[in-house]
Amino acid sequence: MMKSFLRATVAASLVTAGAAGAWAGEIKVGSVAGVTGPIAELVVPIVAGRNLAVKHVNEQGGLLDGDTMKMALVDSQCDPKAGVDAGNKVVNVEQVVAIVGASCSGATNGMVQSVTIPAGVVALSDSATAPSISELKDNDLVFRVAPSDAYQGAALAKLAIDAGFKTLAVTYSNDDYNAGIAEVFAKTYQELGGTLAGNQMHEPNKASYRSELATLARGGAEALAIFAYYGGSGITIIRNSLENDLFGKFMAADGMFDASVLEQIGADTLRGNIFITQSASDYGDSSYKAFADAFTAAGYDPVSPYAAHGYDAAFLIALAIEKAGAADRGKISAALRAVAGPPGTVIRPGEWAKAKAVLAGGGDVNYEGASGNVDFDSNGDVSGIYSVNTVGDDGKWSTKLIE
């Protein structure tokens, strides 16, 4: 038994070692995502966004001297244990230049603190929004294209006041993402003069929320602010509310921004009765349009939380490698700041060949992404821009930038 175990171990390590070496002319970037686990359904379009950026890069000349950009996808399961393990794999075995990810704030927090900051590798998350990530002593190695919860909650609160809602009820799912946004929303909304007629946490993944909603509805609120993932509890909450006439109007943040909300509830029912903020631009913006059209052509729906951010994150890392002039971990952080913000020629999603030409000529580029201008502040965060989504006449989400 022992002998065959040893043989198996040796064989396994040979496979691992043999397979690990990057092919000549291939530059690897880590793609860490919660592929399995509680937000599996949200991660599929995010990873597709990342992969679309890689496709654009490779189709338009590749990285540096025509090297292929390759994403090494590992699963962070939305669990900090798995996040650290995933970080170790991409940093040490896959020998990636930089990392896009991880998805959940918890997995990101573990991965960057335990692995990537000590190893000196840049991690650029496309969907971790916890404010605690801004506070890390990160040697400028942790970046996010997803704006911190602190911004979106406030944006939605202003929107609620502008829409004329004087009293609101809030229900939020008890997870690392939604609890954060709800807290900021409740605070800002009250500061702006709104009244909260109820503010309740709920446990996600239950089959019914009728009793919670009945309690909230007693407060006489004009609308319900839902902070939840659409699959975990959001759709069930809207359905339970409408079916029982508990709430008729809803607002939500981008955990709810998905086409399946309309498919499941019905566009006609929701038209005029719901708005959802999303931290990305609208079709009037040529960056967003470029991304959304390409994403649609690739067979995906741009109406998915953080898909645009996934694209921007992967594209930015590619630009940073090109700017650094080498697949060198140590140079990515500075290069990333250089390509993300002004000055420089404006580059939009899909314009890899143009960016490559400018950089080759010694010029500067300034990437303006589908999710916003992606100019990083001193914490490596973006301030974020927000669109509001309502139900359009065509039965689809209609996106409009909030000025």
Place this chain on the structure above:
Amino acid sequence: MDQAYGIFLYIISLLTMGGIYAILALGLNIQFGFTGLFNAGIAGFFVVGAYVSAILTTAPSARHLGGYELPVVVGLVAAMVVSGAIGWIVGRVCIRLRADYLAIATIGIAEILRLILKNETWATNGARGVSMVPKPFETLPEPWNQLGLMALVLSIVAVLYFLLERARTAPWGRVMSAIRENEPAARAAGKNVEAFRIQAFVTGCAVMGLAGGLTAHYLKFIDPNAAEPVTATFLVFVMLIIGGSGNNKGAILGAMLIWTVWSATELVTSRILPDDWAIRSAYMRVFLIGLVLQIVLQRFPGGILPERRLRVAKDKKRYN
């Protein structure tokens, strides 16, 4: 060269996390392997230990209770004490339950513990977790920081192994296997079966709390998702059963082996399967791990290193 060094670092990380799982498996071995107590709530005792050690050792934060900045050693000891104390309370009321019933009760208790950690935001920062937990040796340069932590974890594994082997062959351990094999006989011999069972349960829970504490320091972060039952409970059972339940060496070997398979298969599947399948290969990997488990269970029911029976218990029927 870089490649070899990278794999060296990855092996360190495998041994560190594998070592933490070995501690969990040793804890479970006291309960399940020696005494036959089916604790399916490992995740609960694990995550309580993690939070206790994290809160006691971190710097002040407005987000959660704490700011005590105690040394890591104090945090780890406190993790053992608190997990052990909860184990004692649970043991007091549940210990008479037989195998599967105890399993279901402990799953329920672990879920309740997780709900408390998620809902009592003032103490734990709720679902958003405790961040910036100190990590031993983190100020040393690479690779010494990682080697240091690995050495710490592995020496804890070694000390535990030594102590548990002593306990197993000592009269205490013989009483334990006697209770497991033939409870009426042990009772007839005048042994206080309940008291012995509670001792085993509490010791095991304290060891699980220690593993939790180490995890919080290793990850530098802890949140309720770390108590996800598949990776925090189920995987430990798989490790112990495949390694050899009742055998301390088996527990350690099983933990290291299964953790390596769990972690490293991803490096293989992502290569064998075509790019379009990248996401699907993650689902496939879990399927394959389940399948391997089934095959091992059917072919090697005693595990890789089956329990070595002590002479006193040579012809009794297996635990049922």
Place this chain on the structure above:
Amino acid sequence: MMDFINFHLMPGIILGSIYALGGIGISMTFGILRFANFAHGETMTLGAYFAFTLIQLTGWHPIAVLPFAMILTAVVALGIDRVFYKPFRARPAIMLVIASFGMMLMIRSAIQFSWGVQLKSLMPGIQRPYILFDALRISPKHMLIIGSALVLMLAVHVLLSRTKIGKAMRAMADSPELARLTGIDTEMVIRATWVVGASLAAAAGVLLAIDTHVETMMGFKLLLPVFAAAILGGIGRPYGAMAGGLIIGIAEELSSYAWIGNEPLLAPGYKAGVAFAIMVAMLIWRPSGLFRGKVF
């Protein structure tokens, strides 16, 4: 008062009927095969996905495809039993528990692999409830759920009390040794148990999907409440599981009713804990359950 009935009691009854259907299977496999089947939640999920595919193919109403989804799920369960559980019949029960843990992972990943992880719906759109006597609200699909659950429970009753195989199942749940001595074909009974348990699990999954939607973790989320229902009713007691399911479902919903003052009695964040707390309390004080089930 009507609020209490409409928003707390009725959802409790609907949820409870779903728990009850799931609980029967858990209780029977636990009583007859003597192990806690952790893959039971995934069996429910599988039933819902079969129904989804059948609706895609035929365009029928979810209730019309329900029998076919139940049959397909039962066939899969028989296959799984043959390949993965049968080799452990003579072995300690813990091996079966671990095998079912492995099965849980395998079925779930197979579903994720074949159907993907995006949400699916059996009945899109919303349904306004009928309003009876000016106050009682019940929507058509909820009548359908409660009605189907009642029909299925009645069918189980007829099977167990009127048919030979049903009587053999009850005998074996009471005492496997005695059943064997009286010449009951135990393998036959085991297969019948899987068919009944899996098809009811599939029904529970489909009914839950009618109320909400289809997704890959839906069954796993039901697993612990369903265990709680089986324990509460008493292991090996199908009628107990029905009662247990209803009690757990209602208790969960009533826990957040404002019994005292205007605040929910228990913060809704703890709602999921109600089932576990009832389960642990039962195990400690009355492990045989309400219906004097087996205690191994």
